[in-house]
Amino acid sequence: MKEMWKGNHAIAEGALRGGLQFYSGYPITPQTEVMEFLSFRMPELGRHFVQAENEIAAINMVFGASATGLRSMTGSSGPGISLKQEGISYLSYNDLPAVIVNVQRWGAALGTLDSSQTDYLRDTRGGGHGDYRIIVWAPNSIQETVDLLYEAFEKAEEYRNPVEIYSEAALGQMMEPCEMPEFKERGYDLEWSWDGTDRDHERVDMDQKPIHHTAKFKKIIENEQRWESINTEDAEYVFVALGLPSRVARDAVKRLRSDGEKVGLIRPIAIWPYPKKAFEELPEGIRGFLSIETTDMGQHVEDVALAVKKGFKTNIPVYVHATNQKMPKVKEVIEVYRQLKAGNLKEAF
Amino acid sequence: MKEMWKGNHAIAEGALRGGLQFYSGYPITPQTEVMEFLSFRMPELGRHFVQAENEIAAINMVFGASATGLRSMTGSSGPGISLKQEGISYLSYNDLPAVIVNVQRWGAALGTLDSSQTDYLRDTRGGGHGDYRIIVWAPNSIQETVDLLYEAFEKAEEYRNPVEIYSEAALGQMMEPCEMPEFKERGYDLEWSWDGTDRDHERVDMDQKPIHHTAKFKKIIENEQRWESINTEDAEYVFVALGLPSRVARDAVKRLRSDGEKVGLIRPIAIWPYPKKAFEELPEGIRGFLSIETTDMGQHVEDVALAVKKGFKTNIPVYVHATNQKMPKVKEVIEVYRQLKAGNLKEAF
Amino acid sequence: MATLHLEKERCKSCEFCVTECPKEALSTCEDLNSGGYHYVEVEEEKCNCCGLCYVVCPDGVFEIRAQ
């Protein structure tokens, strides 16, 4: 049965349904509601909630809990996720599963509470040290938020790597009808996990690490690209957008199509691994790509450009419409498109 | 007079010659020598050395010292720089100058002490939260290390933004002849700095921040691209490499040229802003680019691909030779080039 | 002689002053200030300018003017 769910609560309940056993976090707007919800819901379910003294302790408790076999999660926003970068690097390179929730707010430094996507490059490229990556999923509705969280632990365990849920302040605050799935438990053992008996942790020798991890990441790149394509079959221009702005882009496509414009939309759901395959599937004859994103200088556009470069023989221009801390509007996107078509926009790449 | 200087000591002395007044850091191999050197040299010169309790406190002390007008620096490696990301984000968005030294070691998590460039994406894209950037300079010799540090504080103050020195373990450990410049002091006031009188700090209103900062970063992008081009005038293939591996690439170019091969080299000195202009200057007819880097999966290659996409009408393939934690050798690079030419290499982008 | 002055626009109606005043000289009024608060008024004849209201007020509403 569908009920109205708030995005942040949906993250919490979706994770619980997906098997969350251990959460540790530190308050920060606009993620706090996830933790507030879990603070009473987890004891109710006999699971483990810890309010940590800071974000670093939180991710390291997750490190310990995950190593000992618990489905573990932490979450934060802006500066809090920055503080977790060392820990995320450790999780990924020690092949530990975990779920990390980033309910993004706008800005560097203290920032604001505005909804935004300004953590794109950090989160998709590993803001910690070394050559690691984490799987990053960007839902654009409450239902998808729940569905992704429901799946996240299994994916994290399959690859023994963290999975991040890349949410946005507005997506955390809004409500939508949502069907909650049944509670599930892990149906298998993590035989490599730590139980005190010194059994095989499938650890990798230092000098084999680059090879081992590159193989892991390549496998993820091959198997875990996710996206949604709309009206791209015959498109001349393709919008690329993720998260909430993708819904604006979808509406813009709908309106433009009804005006006879050949536009389409690619919506990356996984933003790492980036859905390059979505671009490889596109028809010939595309004249341009437009990334629509709530960043200041354009971040996602880099991935669009890389995918376009890789996916086509010719060099197709890539444009960006970056709206800072403001959600784009349909009219505005249509106007940008018209400017683009009229040749008044300078390409980003 | 030239003397033999060790890279890490050269960083320290170069910074002092450039006016360093305040250093705060925490030990970590292979950066510790910078701090050990400063620990006795700064008191000698009547300047301020603080061994901090951790990397986070260190960067935040730098935040306070920089705000009150001191030429300030911190440094670390791998995990330590990850811990500083929140602080770097604060520095950049509060328009505070500072110098950050990253003497890179290989790897995510604990990593190893091997020389590497695996922090490329983090450092060039802002591993902290929000849409900020820092200027990042990658020297490839001890003399250049000194010269860049000598200039770093002025550049940081000109744009009121951190400047990072992107060094590598091997570059920190090796010795080369080096001419130390004279000591210099700042010849001007930081009128916006904090002195307790509540004078104008030229702070920017919250909703103007994206505009203000985008303008600042655009100006840096326009003015601060730095690179060295070798034999590119008539090149058919261009190597792109930075830091120590660029010296290997240079030797490879030299040898290949003497075999009649039309190869050239672009060596980015600033890796943010990335020297796109170096690519725009190139002749037509280039058949491929090869990024040579000590990363696991290829990181710098993304910037090469973006620059190539932006710089050319056609889509020229970009290849990568990523050597993990091992310094490439000239012979090996030549072999990779031959394979590339023979069509045996798959392009990265 | 001293007098008590109130800058009613600053008042947020917390009533700390009302509780603290030894002379029961203070009370919130019916009217709202522009912040939407029922601000505090003083019955001047009761007030002895002891200043306790000044001490407890979080919003800097009071001033005591010596004359």
Add this chain to the structure above:
Amino acid sequence: MATLHLEKERCKSCEFCVTECPKEALSTCEDLNSGGYHYVEVEEEKCNCCGLCYVVCPDGVFEIRAQ
């Protein structure tokens, strides 16, 4: 009766045991083990198997075998 055994390959020649032995039964020898250390030897007749050498040794060289 007990006997003291030394696994000479583990010895790093720190001489903690030499200093601690109440019977002056231990000393480093001229030879090197494969780690390059002048390992320790015991004069069995002096040793009373008190076990103090075992206690202070950082490298697990000693074993006392009861028989």
Add this chain to the structure above:
Amino acid sequence: MINELVFSGFGGQGVLTAGLIFSEMALKEGKEVSWMPAYGPTMRGGKANSVVKFGDEALGSPNMEEIDVLVAMNQPSMEYAEFMKKEGKVFLNSDMIPDDTDIRNDVEVIRIPCVSLAQQIKNLKGANLVMVGAVIKKCAFFEKNFAIETLKDYFKEKGKGNYNEANEAAFLAGFDAIK
């Protein structure tokens, strides 16, 4: 067709709740719905609002874009009139918004003295429900009894079912205020 409703006023005037009640109606009817509260910076100065969108297709941005119905509980809320569609309806709280307020003349203005009406039925907190009743009558998005049932269920689930008689009265006061 997608409907975009905005409920706006001071914090405490029940504009979030009004939006949620509409959301529940749309949900029950099997429609797509999104409800978006003002939060963070937009809330500064005690302002509050919620945006409800519902319809049969997947919904785009949950934010204000082109408003069909604006319920304005106080004067500052009138700033959102600029985002209204032509021919859109603005329901204004005539107890707090003077009649001489400047309003675009391409929208339909419905003045409801919702505070007075609520006062009359001794349910001062029900002014928002008065507005809900008025919107339901005027726009006929949902059937009257269905709306009342949904409203009651909503409060019952929140554990506030014992006020439901008063709530219904408030709804009806608004409903009947539309001729």
Add this chain to the structure above:
Amino acid sequence: MINELVFSGFGGQGVLTAGLIFSEMALKEGKEVSWMPAYGPTMRGGKANSVVKFGDEALGSPNMEEIDVLVAMNQPSMEYAEFMKKEGKVFLNSDMIPDDTDIRNDVEVIRIPCVSLAQQIKNLKGANLVMVGAVIKKCAFFEKNFAIETLKDYFKEKGKGNYNEANEAAFLAGFDAIK
């Protein structure tokens, strides 16, 4: 032309110092030089080495690539022989490396009993300088007296000038060991 020299041995055998002394000579002659010590992982198990490159052009990698001269103070150092150029020279410490050790036959092997020679002049710590002397004589990279002066200056700057007589003796022992 670039020369690549590798000094290799156990920690404590002075292989870093030997490399540094060569670096100083090259520097004084106005050449490009780089000196690279083994550090971190390569140092495990007490191994140490330093790579010196010098020449007239800008230098490439400071690491081992194609060795012209290998000074091997102990057996494990012989593993680097694989990186030697054809016709390269390997100076081996014949006190610690048995004569029957397998060595590529496309390199020139020079056996120096540097420990015994150092012992003879009662400067056990000077075995590395014996090797320096031998290399100078054999390869003639630098002039004999210039080499001795540089060596002495090097120790003087380190505050260890008072051992310089013994150091010179060690150098000469190696120098003269080459016929």
Add this chain to the structure above:
Amino acid sequence: MAVARKIPKIMEEPTAFCAGCGHGILNRLIAEVLEEKGQEKNHILILGVGCNCNMNFTWGGDKLQCAHGRATSVARGAKTGRPDTLIISYQGDGDAYVIGLSDTINTAYVNTNVTTFAVNNTNYAMTGGQMSWTTIPGQHTTTSASGRDCESTGNPIKVPEIIAQNFDVAYVARGSLHSAKEINKTKKYVRNAIEAQLNGEGFSLVEVLAQCPTNWKVSTVDANEWLKDKVVPIYPLGEFKKREGRDDK
């Protein structure tokens, strides 16, 4: 006796705190002392992250907003840059004692000549009232919905006591803002702390127990009672480390 009193110029801008918020009172106390000491134009408030962020828009003296928990580290840097300027960190309990515990203790450890005011309102107010390490046993917060369970989450932390007993610092005290009498005492502590810095005596810390009616979910007037009856009994008031040779003060 009638005394002429007027809020300090630094406080001219109305505060942006809730009605009945203790921050407002402490703002005034600090401003008064700065004025008395002639330091209106010679101080930098290093602002932690919490409700005091509002002071960015109202505090009429110099101020520097820094990252959550880092104010004392920033203060250490700033004092190096401006040794002759009063460097004062202004932080909440969450900021100074929880995320910033290491920064605070280390500043005490090296006894840097700066001053910290830690406003203890027993919760994370800015983020909507979560549990803090200062939350009292049984207190309801948004992350201790059925009352704080100290068995599993620890007992109220007393950083002033820890610092006074274990580190060589200049001055440590705790005051409360629940009545005129306590406010006046607290002002004395504020003055001592600032004087200590002016005299170069070392690190000074004053914890201030403050009302947060909004998150305590009580009326403003009840907040004073709650502070007096529930909070003060747990957090003893007074000077834990007196200034050397100044017991008279």
Add this chain to the structure above:
Amino acid sequence: MAVARKIPKIMEEPTAFCAGCGHGILNRLIAEVLEEKGQEKNHILILGVGCNCNMNFTWGGDKLQCAHGRATSVARGAKTGRPDTLIISYQGDGDAYVIGLSDTINTAYVNTNVTTFAVNNTNYAMTGGQMSWTTIPGQHTTTSASGRDCESTGNPIKVPEIIAQNFDVAYVARGSLHSAKEINKTKKYVRNAIEAQLNGEGFSLVEVLAQCPTNWKVSTVDANEWLKDKVVPIYPLGEFKKREGRDDK
């Protein structure tokens, strides 16, 4: 009296520490107690970052390498996952008391049922001998080249005392490794700490003063003297918090 003694199986692999390193002795003490208690196959050592990283290759029981300073936080997570397994953090003084100060104190604060062994060798050994907060006054290190100046860098930190006096934990002690007698006492502390955890009594911390001849730049034998004569006088030995009702032990 002759007693049969044999190094525990967990210690079978030779250590990778320097000659005369205290870590080796402590490794054995812990291994012995684990064996006595039958916990060889029921413990996880959470390894901090320091010279103890060498134990990744030698320790014959379960171990988990974590980030510098975070071992106690990792231990908290691990204990949740494996409540019936001994969770023991093994850290250096820099790891546990400097970068990890907040983690250590917070684990004590919530009194998690885990054990911490903190090896205090008065320096950052792994990175080549920098000053630590435990470095003794006047001690020469690579970042206190002319001897530690406590005036500007703080006095030796005594975390066991701070924790025993301010937090409600199960057991706190400090031992030394400079003689057989002290080693035997230290073993008693190690045993108490582990027993406390086995009984679910809460957090236990044992600081162990250990030789680091390499970075002290003295001979191994002199290191024992130095430890006894210079270090022990600054760091009192003994039990600071005894296990409840177990003063006899």
